[in-house]
Amino acid sequence: QVQLMESGGGVVQPGGSLRLSCAASGFSFTDFGMNWVRQAPGQGLEWVTYIRSDGTTKFYSDSVKGRFTISSDTSKNILYLQMNSLRPDDTAVYYCAKKGVSGNFFDSWGQGTLVTVSS
Amino acid sequence: DIQMTQSPSTLSASVGDRVSITCRASQSISRWLAWYQQKPGQAPKLLIYKASNLESGVPSRFSGSGSGTEFTLTISNLQPDDFATYYCQHYNSFATMYSFGQGTKLEIK
Numbered sequence: 001q002v003q004l005m006e007s008g009g010g011v012v013q014p015g016g017s018l019r020l021s022c023a024a025s026g027f028s029f030t031d032f033g034m035n036w037v038r039q040a041p042g043q044g045l046e047w048v049t050y051i052r053s054d055g056t057t058k059f060y061s062d063s064v065k066g067r068f069t070i071s072s073d074t075s076k077n078i079l080y081l082q083m084n085s086l087r088p089d090d091t092a093v094y095y096c097a098k099k100g101v102s103g104n105f106f107d108s109w110g111q112g113t114l115v116t117v118s119s
Numbered sequence: 120d121i122q123m124t125q126s127p128s129t130l131s132a133s134v135g136d137r138v139s140i141t142c143r144a145s146q147s148i149s150r151w152l153a154w155y156q157q158k159p160g161q162a163p164k165l166l167i168y169k170a171s172n173l174e175s176g177v178p179s180r181f182s183g184s185g186s187g188t189e190f191t192l193t194i195s196n197l198q199p200d201d202f203a204t205y206y207c208q209h210y211n212s213f214a215t216m217y218s219f220g221q222g223t224k225l226e227i228k
Contacts, residue, residue: 047217
């Protein structure tokens with residue numbers, strides 16, 4: 001079965017950087033686009049970024065464009081999110097989510113990793 | 120950007136009830152809509168995609184309908200496990216646009 005396991009969260013000061021990882025298993029990683037979605041404490045869901053299965057196409061929400069970078073290592077089946085110039089409003093649980101078989105919805109999610117941006 | 124608005128924000132119901140949650144889009148999105156269930160401390164779980172397609176393994180008491188700008192998630196014969204927060208999501212065919220509703224919390228009456 002599909003498994004997605006995020007790691008790399010923690011506490012970072014404003015202006016700092018952090019890299020999140022998402023280890024994928026149970027499916028052909030090179031066949032599906034992947035996403036990062038975040039959820040601020042007590043708030044709703046916010047899509048952050050998408051990477052196409054072959055890594056050639058990437059999209060970002062306006063809130064993170066120019067600060068965050070999505071990438072993947074298909075030899076290791078790992079998805080990454082490099083987060084730079086972090087701000088307090090980036091504080092959230094970050095989920096990786098797999099694109100659905102028949103559309104761009106999210107059919108599998110990891111358990112999430114918490115990023116706290118605070119001085 | 121397309122805005123998704125859910126109503127109500129909170130819904131109180133009893134086991135065995137039939138409930139509906141509405142999701143409205145700020146412009147027509149055809150049937151590009153998904154529904155997710157999220158329980159406290161857990162990741163969201165896909166229930167419905169393309170407005171009315173039930174994800175594999177999801178109980179048939181969940182159903183989705185609608186197209187254009189108005190969509191509905193209906194849960195029949197509510198079970199204790201169904202009390203959670205529900206989100207609608209617009210997605211497009213190009214993976215460039217994803218908008219979530221603000222969520223509807225389904226509580227036990």
